[in-house]
Amino acid sequence: MSSIKDLIAESYLLRRSYVAADLVEAINNLAKHTKVAYKDYTFKSGLEHNGWVVPSDWSVSEAKIYKDNTLIYDGMLHPLSVITQSASFTGKITLQELKKHLYFAPRKPHAIPFHFRLSYRPWQKEWGFCLPKNVFDSLAPGEYDVKLNTTEKPGEMVVREFTIPGKSKETIVFAAHIDHPGMCNDDLAGCAVGVSLLNAIKKQFKKTKYTYKLILVQEIVGSVFYLNALTTEELKNIKYSLFLEMLGNDNTINLQKSFLGNTYIDAVCTTALNSLKNLYRVCSFRESAGNDEIVFEAPGYEIPMPSISRWPYDEYHTSDDNLEIIHEDKLQESLEYLLNIVFILENDVYVKRTFTGIVSLANPKYDLYIDPGQIFTGGLHQNNNATQFQYMMxxxxxxxxxxxxxxxxxxxxxxxxxxxxxxMKEKGLVLFLEK
Ligand SMILES: [Zn+2]
Known part of the structure; x- marks a missing residue:
């Protein structure tokens, strides 16, 4: 049995731009680890919706910078080294001109940053490299020889949707983004936890009440086209959604609430936090990591989408977001939290008493008394929350x-x-009601 970290390790170095064979390979790698059935949604390059455009299939075959015939930088060594969707360029240029096409992260001088803007702007043509600031600073004045060969061709953006059908068509959608070349936590971690969650649901529940879906998308653009492709009926069935993002780094779990912040899924996610052994954080919409919740929550859809992450972390959007910062116990805790959420969704019912007056819960025929302790032993109210519940219930x-x-x-x-x-139900004191 593979660990969740293994699923990340398998695919993180693939050049996962929005429309690319590498991205589909990453999806297939993850899909190998689950028996849950799936459906692919495909969108042709150039397709437009609300101004969002599906990019071309993009790949890099050569990415070298020479000075005096000496190789100074090889952009093939890490998927972040060439800016995503970069145009080609071959020629001799001065250092001054070259620097206009080089990007680095000042806060992490040894790391390669992530330049992703062109994925969202297929109409903009630029070429460029990302490199460590240390390399940038070491470039001597003079002439440089650039050999950057990229290919853009019409292709198809693939969004994969896994489905566990429930007794009801009412659907909960988990979403994570599969793009971001060369990085682990953002967000292969969310994808890998998502696939593990599907397996855990299948294992724990014979037949679920809700239908559960996991979609692996290209950030924002994938969700835009996915939701646009669904029928009115399919959209109506989606009751709630949840974004899974950056779940493997060493920070506490952060629940970012939905746009309204007071929906049922917000309450369920908040309640599930009570079962965590470690500390956690809660914040309002878009106060933490920003992802596809702006798509699901957009007018016309208005599907509540809280987000679970471990944001922030220092290595974000650089080549330092690698396997070293991924902790299996953090991934497992994230999975456990999500399973708590599913457990609540599956078992949550309205509770109606059958009695009037007050019932002696200590009577052996009930044996339901929550003992607050006795004052002479110094143990009064040792279980305050539960005893308060008992008094008010x-x-x-x-x-x-x-x-x-x-x-x-x-x-x-x-x-x-x-x-x-x-x-209480078994003793005939309450009834469980679905509605
Ligand atoms: Zn990101």
């Missing part, structure tokens, strides 16, 4: 509250509360 179980709301209100672990209420 008779009034709250009126059929208008879901388990997730109660868990959130009392800061309780959802599965603990679910098990407790399930026992």
């Amino acid at each position: 008779p009034r709250l179980l009126d059929g208008t509250c879901k388990i997730s709301e109660l868990a959130q209100k009392f800061n309780l672990d959802f599965s603990w509360l679910f098990n407790y209420l399930n026992k």
Whole structure:
């Protein structure tokens, strides 16, 4: 069985620009690790929607800079070394002219930065290299010989959609972006956790209540064309979505809420945080990493899309975003958190009491008393959240509250509360209602 990190390692050095054989190879590499059925959506280069344009199929065959016949820089050694969608250039130029085509990251002098603008602007033709600032600074004055050969040809942008059909057509979409050549955390980490999540759902649930999808997209552009390709019926079925991004670095989990911030999926994601053993963070829409939530939340779609990430991290958008910063335990914790979310979605019901008055929960026939301890032992209210729940629960179980709301209100672990209420149900004290 491969680790999640193995799935990242397999594909991260591929030159995953938006329309490229390397990107499809990365999708296929991930797909090898799941039996969940998929469908590919393809969009031809040049296709336009709302001003967004599908780029050409782009590849690089040679990317060298010489000075006095000595190779100074080989842009084939790392996928970030040539700017994405770069035009070709062959010729002799001065250092001054060459520098206009070189990009580096001042904050990380040894690393190669990510230049991605042209993926979003196919109408703009430029050529360029990305290189470490240390190399840039070492370039001596004089004439340079550039041999940059890239190919642009019509192709197809592939968006892959995996589906686990549920009892209901109501759908939850997980999304992650598969582009970003030569990097791990942003966002092969999200893709790899997404595929592992599909497998975990299949393993844990015989048949789910909701339909679950995972889409592997090209950031923004992939989601724009994917949503545009869905039928009105398919769009109507998507109730909620969740973006999975940068899940392997050494930072705490950050839940970025949806545009409205108070939707059901926001509540579920917030409740699921209670089950994490480590610290976590919560922020509002677009206060953390920005991704395809602006597409899903756009007018006409308005599909709530919180995002889960471990943003920020120092290596972001540079060649330092490599396997060294990816931690298997962080990937596993992210997966566990997402499974908590799915567990809540699958088991969340309204709870309606069958009793009036107050029930003696300590009576052995119920055996449901949550003991607050006794003051003479110094242990009173040792389990404050649960005991508070116990005192207020008779009034709250009126059929208008879901388990997730109660868990959130009392800061309780959802599965603990679910098990407790399930026992109440077995004793005939409550009913579980879907609506
Ligand atoms: Zn990025």
